[in-house]
Amino acid sequence: MTAVDNALREAFAPTGVLRASINFGNPVLAIQGTKGEPRGISVDLATEIARRLELPLEFVTFDAAGKSVAGVAAGDADFGFFAIDPVRGKEIAFTSPYVLIEGSYLVRAESRIQSNDDVDRSGVRVAVGTGSAYDLFLTRELKHAEIVRGSTSPEVVNTFLRDELDVAAGVTQQLQADAERLGGLRLLHGNFMVIRQAMGIAKSRGADAAAWLDEFISEATRGGFVRAAITRHQIDGVSVPQMAP
Template sequence: MTTVDRAIREAFAPSGVLRASINFGNPILATRGTNGEPRGISVDLATELARQLELPLELVTFDAAGKAVTGVANGDVDFGFFAIDRVRAEEIAFSNPYVLIQGSYLVRSESHIRTNAEVDRSGVRVAVGTGSAYDLFLTRELKHAEIIRGSTSPEVVNTFLRDKLDVAAGVTQQLEADAQRLGGMRLLPGNFMQIQQAMGIAKSRGIVAAAWLNDYVVEQVRSGFVRDAIAQQQIEGVAVPDL
């Protein structure tokens, strides 16, 4: 390794072990395998990053995006996989996005709400996962509806049903799966936001490490690594950006 390479390795993994934040709160990024082990596109990207840095890899799992962001910002883990958001960007240096996903609204089949525009009205209560990209975005965008925060994004529909709320907001695929499993619900047409999923590292690790991480993501997108990982993980309804 050159001096620069050693500096980058030390910036990424001051403990000598590269600790990746893996968020089970977004099934597009990571799920549990048959034995409970983490699997998914974020695991694939983390594994390849550790290989290129020639560092041992430790996967540190979280059940919500907000907790994963805090882990990286506090230095409890070394990098992670997050939706780009300007609030998170105060502490996290984001790469270019490696995948684009959609955020949708779910309502009961008999709901009078038919369009995304009808959600932001007085008296409408919207369930979101605490600290999720949807929470951060809708906190800024909704002017009249009330946001009700559940514990994690996978629990949004449970919160929506239990508390008799009007709308659930989250990852399109997660909401579709819950609607098919439970019945009596429908997705509103279109999406209320497009989410740019990126890799991120604490800004305190320095601009050189942040730039190196961005170059890594661009390389994995352009080489077809990301597209192949999506196909292998059988992920549907996502797009790979043109970088």
């Protein structure tokens, strides 16, 4: 790793405290513990970054990915954990991906929609979390179906049911948990996208900070830190990208 100096610490934490943006809207990345404290892969990574930078750490929590991105872009947090997307990339410098997450579609058990290919048709209404990676991706990809945005990704299934929509789109694990909890729902086979989950820092923090963060996450991915965190938090259905030694 590149040596840490005061200039790098200042770039990461101009307030003197390293503020990590944590998104509770994606249970693959973080969840709330029994006392409301953040737990998960992103929390472990943030803690390790603070240790290496020798800075005190503070968690800034959000209930949706879009809000988490906006917090980092606005300077309310110093870095975060985001799906790589060209829209977000206007203000955020992304690292290499450290985990791959699948996005799936959920429908009612009796729905005529049987495959992912059936979704993009006129008259089909798809619920997504506002500003989520799925929202950004499907906004570009769906040509005929209508996108209906809910407040946050965890609320997607509630929006889908309340508004009598045809499809809910989101994190496979979240949709699977909702299907098992509520009954009468089913996931369509396969994924409609694979999210490349990365870390990100505002481009305004400078190229050196962005490069150091990318070096950190590449080392954490290649060296087994990320895989160990996935195992520790019992996260299923995700994979770690293969990286050159």
